[in-house]
Amino acid sequence: MRVFLLSLLACAAAQTVLLDPLSVGGVRPDCFLLLVLCSSPRVRPELATIQGFCIGLCQDALSGGPLGLKAFTYSLLGFLTALLSHDLFTDKPLAQFWLLLVGAASAGALSFLLLSFFMGLAPLLPALWVIVPETLYTAVVGFLLLRLPWVRATLARAT
Amino acid sequence: MSILWRLLTKYRRAVILAVALVMAFLLMTLQVRHDRAVVSFTRQAVLFLMSPVIKVTAVTVGSVSRVWGDYVDLRNLREESLRLTREAAVLQRRISHLEEQALETQRLQGLLAMKEFSRAEFLAARVVGKDATNWFKTVLIDRGSLAGIRRNLPVVAPDGLVGRVVEVTPTAAKVQLITDPVSAAGGLIQRTRVTGIVSGSLGSGLKVRYLPLMADIVIGDEVVTSGMGGVFPKGIPLGRVIAAERRSGALFQEATLAPKVDLSRLEEVLILMGTESRDGFETGGVRQP
Numbered sequence A: 001m002r003v004f005l006l007s008l009l010a011c012a013a014a015q016t017v018l019l020d021p022l023s024v025g026g027v028r029p030d031c032f033l034l035l036v037l038c039s040s041p042r043v044r045p046e047l048a049t050i051q052g053f054c055i056g057l058c059q060d061a062l063s064g065g066p067l068g069l070k071a072f073t074y075s076l077l078g079f080l081t082a083l084l085s086h087d088l089f090t091d092k093p094l095a096q097f098w099l100l101l102v103g104a105a106s107a108g109a110l111s112f113l114l115l116s117f118f119m120g121l122a123p124l125l126p127a128l129w130v131i132v133p134e135t136l137y138t139a140v141v142g143f144l145l146l147r148l149p150w151v152r153a154t155l156a157r158a159t
Numbered sequence B: 001m002s003i004l005w006r007l008l009t010k011y012r013r014a015v016i017l018a019v020a021l022v023m024a025f026l027l028m029t030l031q032v033r034h035d036r037a038v039v040s041f042t043r044q045a046v047l048f049l050m051s052p053v054i055k056v057t058a059v060t061v062g063s064v065s066r067v068w069g070d071y072v073d074l075r076n077l078r079e080e081s082l083r084l085t086r087e088a089a090v091l092q093r094r095i096s097h098l099e100e101q102a103l104e105t106q107r108l109q110g111l112l113a114m115k116e117f118s119r120a121e122f123l124a125a126r127v128v129g130k131d132a133t134n135w136f137k138t139v140l141i142d143r144g145s146l147a148g149i150r151r152n153l154p155v156v157a158p159d160g161l162v163g164r165v166v167e168v169t170p171t172a173a174k175v176q177l178i179t180d181p182v183s184a185a186g187g188l189i190q191r192t193r194v195t196g197i198v199s200g201s202l203g204s205g206l207k208v209r210y211l212p213l214m215a216d217i218v219i220g221d222e223v224v225t226s227g228m229g230g231v232f233p234k235g236i237p238l239g240r241v242i243a244a245e246r247r248s249g250a251l252f253q254e255a256t257l258a259p260k261v262d263l264s265r266l267e268e269v270l271i272l273m274g275t276e277s278r279d280g281f282e283t284g285g286v287r288q289p
Helices: A002-018 A031-042 A045-061 A069-083 A093-119 A124-146 A149-158 B002-010 B012-032 B036-077 B082-117
Strands: B122-130 B138-141 B154-157 B160-168 B173-177 B184-189 B195-200 B206-212 B222-225 B237-245 B252-259 B268-272
Touching: A002 A031, A002 A045, A002 B036, A002 B122, A031 A045, A031 A069, A031 A093, A031 A124, A031 A149, A045 A069, A045 B012, A045 B036, A069 A093, A069 B012, A093 A124, A093 B012, A124 A149, B002 B012, B012 B036, B036 B082, B036 B122, B036 B138, B036 B160, B082 B122, B082 B268, B138 B160, B138 B268, B184 B206, B184 B237, B195 B252, B206 B237
Parallel strands: B160 B237
Antiparallel strands: B122 B138, B122 B268, B138 B173, B154 B160, B154 B268, B160 B173, B184 B195, B184 B222, B195 B206, B206 B252, B222 B237, B237 B252
């Protein structure tokens, strides 16, 4: 619990302040999404759902989007990731990268669908200019983070 | 009762997921229906808890980057002789410090000039955080309701309009930038006095929509706020037209703007506190009565 709360605070600080210099064309990796994807496989689906909801709610509060958008997305993503963790969990780097890519793309697509439903926001093409770079960037950063020994140790401790 | 409890326990995964999804869905629905009480409370509570961490991080990062800058400068100078290194290090530090001071003075002079130019009351604030997603464009500033900030106050920089305050906590506030996809402001082409709606869009900057088909729009036209809508005062620079588009069959034409303010490098902003001066910002052209 303590590790989760600290990670959430760290994510908030990183996403709003620290990652700004890493922005490429206005797109930054999504730390909150990485937290969902990395923490969910290590807990039960019900806890992953609650964690996903809290992470999403924080991101929503710190963004200009509607409150509940990311909470919905990450609740579902956390639940599915935890539920399928036995089948998906792997230490193979390439497989990890693909899983991160699929997770990030799913989150982007779901956010887009919800935004279109609630706000009639954008045609698909401009949205792809956000979804695709964000997915790739997040997956690459997540992949690199998972190579760091202390990140692995922290995740293992949080299990 | 016990049967219900047993069922809830048995299907707790599905129940928790359903509750989370329904809650999130409800929050979004409430927002769309402009029922802001619950949403605003939740948002402000999270912001209130998170903003101190963000502020501390911003201050720490600023200090560390200054120290790191000094360190890098020193490393470069070590390649020279010891005497020159000492001398250059001192001078370099002094220059960096003065340059930083000069840049800050320049920015603050710009803000001050704007403040003096207008009769309206301003409040200066520092930008401490950016939007947590790549979908929306907002920034967090270090002043909140304790400093008198409230929702919908316009936020400006020396070059033009930045956006408006959308969320306020006692010590911080969130500003929706004009490039945000859900932001909109009344715009006025300064040369021809044609009005339209200036709104942000996903990834492609500012657009002026609903311009009459026959309106004379040329590349380079300056666009300022029109004052319609009651949020932004008239005459604050918004941007310059970089492309105009007339689609066949469309009822209106559309123009793309380059924003006046470099919104990716905002450090300080001014919040327009008073609303008495609604015509004091126009930088050129004919001022309308």
